[in-house]
Amino acid sequence: MSGKVLMKGNEALAEAAIRNGCIHFFGYPITPQTELAEYMAKRLPKVGGLCLQAESEIAAINMVLGAAASGVRAMTSSSSPGISLKSEGISYMVGSDLPCLICNVQRGGPGLGGIQPSQQDYYQATKANGHGDLHLFVVAPASVQEMVTLVGRAFDVADTYRTPAMILADGALGQMMEPVDFDTALAGKREVPEKTWATCGHEGKRKKNIINSLFINPDELEKSVLEREERYKLIEKNEVLWEEYLVDDADIVIVSYGISARICKSAIEMARAEGIKVGMIRPITLWPYPKAALAKAANTASKFLVVELNMGQMVDDVKVAIDCRRPVSFFGRTGGMLPTADDVLAEIRKLNGGKQ
Amino acid sequence: MTTNFLLSGFGGQGILFAGKQLAKTGMDTGLNVSWLPSYGPEMRGGAANCSVIISDKEIGSPIVTTPDVLVALNLPSFLKFESAIKAGGTLISDSAMIPEKSARTDINAYYIPATKMASENGLDGLANVIILGYLLKITKIFDYEMFLDHMIKGIPPHKAALIDKNRVALSLGYNYNE
Incomplete structure (x- = not known):
């Protein structure tokens, strides 16, 4: 695809994720986000990836946790009520210092709410997308083109600081079509650190890696929270847009x-x-x-x-x-x-x- | 110059497709475009509509509430949106589906029995393309041949059998005289 193509936000975001090396997607359908998962289901098998429709949102985010732990770029997407279900898994990913991309194509709430566009999940996304001292890197695109350009940034920030990132979109951006230039999908691409922490098998050649969010000893837990806080400070210093x-x-x-x-x-x-x-x-x-x-x-x-x-x-x-x-x-x-x-x-x- | 289109009808009348043809041709000619559908249960027989904006400037809000051009393919759409047309704007109404006429004197109203023309010419389901042809003639927003070319290119190979029908439908609308 060169030049501009007319595409829905949901589909453009999915294509941009693939171009940024994310070929592992786990999701569960919900309006107005479903085209994203549908696009992944069509495309990922053709590029050697995996798109899996889980039995629930909770299962999907935990599959993302597992995939991310193995060192691959992994992603899930949903809409407001589904994101609430993912909250536990998101917190576990933060606690495990695992990068991933979560896309929330917001709809009206609270509860099952409606299916039309909203921005009612601002508090959730920016203050408490799960329990614990946690933040996500949260970006809010305003056009289909930005649905594309911000995907690469979100993955790069996630990998650099070992944090989940979220694209906070809405039903209108997900459903609307605008011209998109995919040449920009990889503009601003960064070198990200090698994932030496990944649990991807080592054939006895190195010390085993452990991915875990459980620290029974409060000393250890505080140390881990403080260390993460240092990374949050760096994100606040370097990544504001x-x-x-x-x-x-x-x-x-x-x-x-x-x-x-x-x-x-x-x-x-x-x-x-x-x-x-x-x-x-x-x-x-x-x-x-x-x-x-x-x-x-x-x-x-x-x-x-x-x-x-x-x-x-x-x-x-x-x-x-x-x-x-x-x-x-x-x-x-x-x-x-x-x-x-x-x-x-x-x-x-x-x-x-x-x-x- | 910015043109705001609102296309509206029952789900299944091809409103979204028609809007996409306008947006796609606009994009291919170097203009800024946006296409925003209504989505959800209205796709299954209710009132579907889509906002299309074609502009030489950056497009702000993609939602069309006061259209320059309203295309109405059913009565509920006419009743809901006719009063919203900008003064000096254009109404294109499928008179085979909508018995009403606009009482407004500050808009240009055009009537074409597109659905009837489609069924009489063996073009069932292509009232949307007949309307597009008529829209091209009235608004002159795109050159006819160029639009036809872009539309045909957008038809996927497995639907190639539809190319001729679309060509005939567009021409029927373009050459319609009220």
């Missing part, structure tokens, strides 16, 4: 990610045409969070507006990043409803003091 759009002269700064950020971009264009100075910071990594970029924007902007497809889960992160120096308001729809650019424009006008 964000996009700035018309921030320099902005009085109002919108903070929005994923599909919401695109709706905001349309609204910003409309507001700018009315002379309202509004811009946007789009976090691309949700963890680590682009705190410094927001803090810098708070030096010049007077107001912040968070726009998400939930009830305001990112608001506190913005307040912390800017040390509550500016008022932070929120606008969002939830449960699978999407705001229009006009809805966001109305919020921008309100913040602009009703002036147009």
